[in-house]
Amino acid sequence: MTSFKTELQAIAVPPMFAFEPTLENFSIVQERxxxxxxxxxxxxxxxxxxxxxxxxxxxxxYSMAFFPTxxxxxxxxxxxxxxMLPAVGVLMPIYLLTKGAGLLDNVLSLIIxxxxxxxxxxxxxxFTYFKEIPKEILEACRMDGATTLGELRHVVMPxxxxxxxxxxxxxxxxxxxxxxxSINLTSADAGTLTALIASYSSPEGLxxxxxxxxxxxxxxxxxxxxxxxxxxxxxxxxxxxxx
Amino acid sequence: xxxxxxxxxxxxxxxxxxxxxxxxxxxxxxxxxxxGPSGCGKSTLLRLIAGLENVxxxxxxxxxxxxxxxxxxxxxxxxxxxxYALYPHMSVAENMSFAxxxxxxxxxxxxxxxNEAADILQLGNLLDRKPKALSGGQxxxxxxxxxxxxxxxxxxxxxxxxxxxxxxxVQMRQELSELHQRLKATMIYVTHDQVEAMTLADKVVIxxxxxxxxxxxxxxxxxxxxxxFVAEFIGTPKMSFLPVNSEVKQLAMKSDGGDKRQLxxxxxxxxxxxxxxxxxxxxxxGTVSLVERLGAETLVYITYKDSHQLAxxxxxxxxxxxxxxxxxxxxxxxxxxxxxxxxRISPNVTDILIxxx
Ligand SMILES: Nc1ncnc2c1ncn2[C@@H]1O[C@H](COP(=O)(O)OP(=O)(O)OP(=O)(O)O)[C@@H](O)[C@H]1O
Ligand SMILES: [Mg+2]
Numbered sequence: 380m381t382s383f384k385t386e387l388q389a390i391a392v393p394p395m396f397a398f399e400p401t402l403e404n405f406s407i408v409q410e411r412x413x414x415x416x417x418x419x420x421x422x423x424x425x426x427x428x429x430x431x432x433x434x435x436x437x438x439x440x441y442s443m444a445f446f447p448t449x450x451x452x453x454x455x456x457x458x459x460x461x462x463m464l465p466a467v468g469v470l471m472p473i474y475l476l477t478k479g480a481g482l483l484d485n486v487l488s489l490i491i492x493x494x495x496x497x498x499x500x501x502x503x504x505x506f507t508y509f510k511e512i513p514k515e516i517l518e519a520c521r522m523d524g525a526t527t528l529g530e531l532r533h534v535v536m537p538x539x540x541x542x543x544x545x546x547x548x549x550x551x552x553x554x555x556x557x558x559x560x561s562i563n564l565t566s567a568d569a570g571t572l573t574a575l576i577a578s579y580s581s582p583e584g585l586x587x588x589x590x591x592x593x594x595x596x597x598x599x600x601x602x603x604x605x606x607x608x609x610x611x612x613x614x615x616x617x618x619x620x621x622x
Numbered sequence: 623x624x625x626x627x628x629x630x631x632x633x634x635x636x637x638x639x640x641x642x643x644x645x646x647x648x649x650x651x652x653x654x655x656x657x658g659p660s661g662c663g664k665s666t667l668l669r670l671i672a673g674l675e676n677v678x679x680x681x682x683x684x685x686x687x688x689x690x691x692x693x694x695x696x697x698x699x700x701x702x703x704x705x706y707a708l709y710p711h712m713s714v715a716e717n718m719s720f721a722x723x724x725x726x727x728x729x730x731x732x733x734x735x736x737n738e739a740a741d742i743l744q745l746g747n748l749l750d751r752k753p754k755a756l757s758g759g760q761x762x763x764x765x766x767x768x769x770x771x772x773x774x775x776x777x778x779x780x781x782x783x784x785x786x787x788x789x790x791x792v793q794m795r796q797e798l799s800e801l802h803q804r805l806k807a808t809m810i811y812v813t814h815d816q817v818e819a820m821t822l823a824d825k826v827v828i829x830x831x832x833x834x835x836x837x838x839x840x841x842x843x844x845x846x847x848x849x850x851f852v853a854e855f856i857g858t859p860k861m862s863f864l865p866v867n868s869e870v871k872q873l874a875m876k877s878d879g880g881d882k883r884q885l886x887x888x889x890x891x892x893x894x895x896x897x898x899x900x901x902x903x904x905x906x907x908g909t910v911s912l913v914e915r916l917g918a919e920t921l922v923y924i925t926y927k928d929s930h931q932l933a934x935x936x937x938x939x940x941x942x943x944x945x946x947x948x949x950x951x952x953x954x955x956x957x958x959x960x961x962x963x964x965x966r967i968s969p970n971v972t973d974i975l976i977x978x979x
Binding site: 449513515516518519520521522523524525526529533534537538 | 695703
């Protein structure tokens with residue numbers, strides 16, 4: 380809402396509910412910084428990280444779900460526990476590592492970091508989806524002469540396709556909204572939309588209306604994207620229920 | 623069609639020794655049934671043959687070739703699972719043709735083979751359905767069809783009929799028997815249903831706690847059980863057991879011939895229900911504890927000496943009721959005797975009893 384007000388209207392107390400909508404903020408935001416560039420960075424990082432994470436997680440979750448060892452449970456718990464570590468705690472080492480690798484303000488470093496952040500959750504989700512596939516079906520597939528890759532391609536992936544897509548969508552949304560790392564590791568070149576929003580709460584002052592405009596612009600694509608994928612998501616969540 | 627040679631096979635799960643030294647030879651074209659109580663290792667043995675479990679020690683040879691370390695996918699065996707394990711996202715035809723597609727068989731051959739299998743199993747009009755839309759019996763047929771199309775060297779079945787209702791089970795049992803006649807394939811079949819074992823098998827393998835108790839034709843294991851375990855397991859109702867006490871001993875002494883010293887204290891006599899006769903002149907006495915009228919026959923359970931239950935088969939319209947005191951006799955020439963450890967004492971032991979009654 381605020382994004383359609385002028386700066387004065389935005390900070391008015393009490394807040395105004397009836398006002399003349401203006402698009403002024405949007406154009407200012409666009410003028411000050413190239414929205415498209417940030418948007419493209421967001422797209423590249425979230426899709427790239429999601430793709431990378433899936434490529435890593437599908438085989439690992441497969442082996443954990445179908446060839447469990449005594450330690451499988453522990454590993455899963457440990458992975459989840461890494462999510463509980465506050466990100467600030469590892470900011471320094473990661474910042475230095477990225478700097479050392481010359482990847483500061485580079486999309487690649489963001490992709491790698493996003494992948495690592497989301498990997499535990501993705502593994503967990505895939506693990507639970509895979510667990511639902513009866514073991515015998517995979518054994519039947521092996522008896523039919525399929526290799527591990529064949530099993531994944533012909534049976535595991537088709538049977539958990541819904542689960543894999545919803546996991547992927549979730550990961551994209553999470554990456555898209557990830558602010559901490561993009562603010563700290565990027566500036567002009569590799570900045571994502573979240574970094575763009577953050578730049579409006581700068582030491583020079585808070586620009587509520589412009590900040591909101593930027594937020595709206597940042598959220599809009601993912602909301603639209605999510606809306607389009609909704610059908611897919613719901614389908615995915617219910618598919619596993621029917622054997 | 624292949625032969626199979628299993629030598630000194632062991633399987634140890636983390637803390638459980640499931641298969642404890644199995645030696646077994648299965649001939650070409652033979653229908654072999656693994657039977658035994660729950661948890662005795664039937665499925666594990668079958669899965670070892672299939673390659674779905676790793677062998678701990680010992681070897682498996684298929685047509686003389688060692689396949690112990692060969693992956694399941696490359697053994698060329700087909701398995702039918704208890705839960706059918708059909709691919710839910712594929713139609714009946716796709717389920718059956720999957721293995722052939724993986725093997726890059728050309729489409730015409732695939733179609734021909736699928737149609738042939740569909741004919742044998744009467745699945746012709748269901749080829750486009752998904753497994754979800756099939757009944758239990760139809761799913762089972764598809765699972766069998768999936769095996770047939772591959773012309774595997776050995777068919778493996780793990781309790782394929784146990785999820786079906788009784789009448790369908792009988793029907794499928796007959797169909798399987800016909801299928802074996804028709805394909806002349808080597809088949810290994812796991813069941814804990816001894817009727818299935820007796821009716822289907824050329825060779826019955828009775829397993830107990832990870833070891834083979836006895837191997838033989840159905841009639842061999844019925845008439846010549848080598849251990850009390852086998853004697854008790856094969857046959858419905860179960861064989862009854864009498865402890866060798868003074869009364870029984872006396873009975874035997876009155877008979878002529880044989881080495882009566884074998885009838886030591888602690889040994890057991892096993893009697894099939896058809897060899898116990900309820901008659902006024904019988905030397906043994908007991909109380910009827912249960913009467914089962916099955917139509918064609920009636921089973922009478924007699925409690926002997928307050929603790930041993932014996933099953934007798936009597937004519938269908940017998941007037942015997944629960945609580946009756948009855949006299950009965952045993953056809954001593956048809957009795958098996960077992961030592962304290964349940965091993966059968968040499969077959970001759972029963973001979974000493976011949977001539978009584
Ligand atoms: N993956 C496993 N890990 C540990 N123990 C196992 C495993 N699979 C089987 N066992 C054990 O091995 C023994 C034999 O199991 P198996 O499944 O072969 O029995 P079964 O004869 O097929 O019984 P049922 O008639 O109930 O199917 C059982 O005691 C079982 O608990
Ligand atoms: Mg079993």
